[in-house]
Amino acid sequence: MKELAGIYIIWLRDVKKFFRDKPRIIGSLAQPAIFLFILGSGLAISFQVFGGGGGKDYLEFMFPGIIGMTILFTSFFSAMSIIWDREFGFLKEVLVSPLSRASIVIGKNLGGSTVAMIQGSIILIFSPILKIPITVVSILKLLPIMFLTAMVISSLGITLAARLKTMQGFQVLTNFILMPMFFLSGALFPLVDLPKWMAYLVIINPLSYGIDAMRTVMLGNSYPQLHPLYINVIVLSAIIIVITFIGILLFNKQE
Secondary structure (H helix, E strand, O other): OHHHHHHHHHHHHHHHHHHHOHHHHHHOOHHHHHHHHHHHHHHHHHHHHOOOOOOHHHHHHHHHHHHHHHHHHHHHHHOHHHHHHHHHOHHHHHHOOOOOHHHHHHHHHHHHHHHHHHHHHHHHHHOOOOOOOOOHHHHHHHHHHHHHHHHHHHHHHHHHHOOOOOHHHHHHHHHHHHHHHHHOOOOOOOOOOOOHHHHHHHHOOHHHHHHHHHHHHHHOOOOOOOOOHHHHHHHHHHHHHHHHHHHHHHHOOOO
16 A cells, blocks of 8 residues: 555656646647648648648548657656656655655656646647547547557656666757657658668557557558557557566666
C-alpha cells in the first residue's frame, strides 16, 4: 500500500502541474493546428498538383499522425522534469524517501503518459472541422492505444533522463531522437515501398506501431497498415516492460 500510495502521489503531482499550467494547455493546440492546417493543407495541395490525389484524404491520413506527434513530444518532455527535480533538489528528497526506485519510475511514467494522453485527446476536437468520422466507440478504443504509446515514449525519456545530468544535454539528445522517430513513424507519409535501410529503422521505431494502431482504430482499413492491431498492441506492451525495467535499473544507481 505504501508503494501504491507513492506511485499515486508522483502521478498526481504531474497531472496537477499540467492542469495548473493554462498556457501549456492552450499552447498544446498550437503546434498540432499548424501541422494540420498549414503543413497538411500545403502537402495536400502539392499531391494534387503532382497528380497524387490528396485533399481531404491526405488530411484524414495525417490526423492520427498529428495525435501521435503530440503524444511523442509531450510524453518525452515530461521526463525533462526529472532533470529539473535533480537540479532543484526535489529528486534527492524522493530518492531518500522509503519509496522504492521502481515506484518512482512507474509513477513518473504514469504521470507523463496520462498528461500526453489528455493532450492527444484534445486534438480530437479538430476532427469535426476536418470532417473525420469519430465515434464514441472508436474514442474508447483509441484512448488505451494512446496511453500505451505515451508509456513507451515516456519510459524511454525517463530512462535517458536517469543518466543525463544537465538540461542542455537532454535537449540535444531529444533533437537527435525525436525528429527521426516522428518522420519514420508514418505520421506524414505511408510506410510502403521504402528503401531497405529505412524499413529497418521503421521496424525499431516504437512510434510507428502506435500511429499504425491509432490509424487502424480511427480510419479502419482505408489506408495501408504495417501490422494487425493486436501485433501493434503486443509490441507496444513488450517495449514498455523492457524499457521500464532498464529505467528501474538505472534509477537504482542514482545517488
